[in-house]
Amino acid sequence: MRRTPAIVYFCLFVLVLVCRGQADENCQPGAPCPVCDPPRSGTELDALREGNARFRSTPNHLHQSAECAKRLACCQKPFAIVLSCSDSRVPPEIVFDQGVGDLFTIRVAGNVASPAALGSIEYAVAHLGAKLVVVMGHQRCGAVEAAFCPRPGPHIDAIWDLIRPAVRKPLPSCEHHERVDPTEWEEAVRTNAKNMAKLIADDLRGGSAVKVVSAYYKLDDGTVEFLK
Numbered sequence: 060m061r062r063t064p065a066i067v068y069f070c071l072f073v074l075v076l077v078c079r080g081q082a083d084e085n086c087q088p089g090a091p092c093p094v095c096d097p098p099r100s101g102t103e104l105d106a107l108r109e110g111n112a113r114f115r116s117t118p119n120h121l122h123q124s125a126e127c128a129k130r131l132a133c134c135q136k137p138f139a140i141v142l143s144c145s146d147s148r149v150p151p152e153i154v155f156d157q158g159v160g161d162l163f164t165i166r167v168a169g170n171v172a173s174p175a176a177l178g179s180i181e182y183a184v185a186h187l188g189a190k191l192v193v194v195m196g197h198q199r200c201g202a203v204e205a206a207f208c209p210r211p212g213p214h215i216d217a218i219w220d221l222i223r224p225a226v227r228k229p230l231p232s233c234e235h236h237e238r239v240d241p242t243e244w245e246e247a248v249r250t251n252a253k254n255m256a257k258l259i260a261d262d263l264r265g266g267s268a269v270k271v272v273s274a275y276y277k278l279d280d281g282t283v284e285f286l287k
């Protein structure tokens with residue numbers, strides 16, 4: 060088999076450098092970040108409420124074009140941070156009918172405020188200027204259900220440890236598929252979202268301009284309820 064000449068690799072390397080240089084030239088440091096049309100109106104929380112109402116009736120899929128993505132190629136200015144579960148049924152951009160550049164999302168099983176999640180939120184607040192953090196739990200969350208059972212083992216423990224304080228009536232064993240009481244399950248989802256919001260608010264102390272709220276997403280009808 061013939062070997063590729065070294066000059067070919069060298070040319071490819073130079074081409075990558077040239078392309079990177081051109082891309083950076085398009086992005087001027089300090090230039091104002093453009094918004095995709097039409098822009099948002101009202102408060103950040105209003106925008107999410109209105110977006111969820113559209114999702115349940117007629118989504119308009121704002122800001123979901125390649126043209127919008129191109130405009131935001133150099134910068135981002137998301138108006139809200141959403142910490143939600145990794146569950147495939149609760150994608151924040153879809154349930155809030157938002158688009159490219161609108162939400163800074165962190166997704167992890169049980170929407171837990173892990174060190175990595177807290178670091179991501181700190182970054183978005185400090186560097187992207189987001190003023191609203193939403194922790195969104197959801198109906199029938201499997202991660203919360205698992206927190207009713209004994210500690211599971213490596214890696215999942217890190218999630219279990221954060222959710223477990225929300226569980227009022229843990230099960231002694233889940234070896235025989237013992238059922239979690241549905242009312243207790245839903246209550247634990249709500250308590251867990253509030254607990255995580257508290258952890259985040261405590262972490263952001265000093266950044267008082269940021270509002271941290273918890274929410275509950277109902278799988279049955281797509282409604283997001285903001286919790287008191």
Ligand SMILES: [Zn+2]
Pocket residue numbers: 144145146168169170197199200201202203
């Ligand atoms: Zn979940």
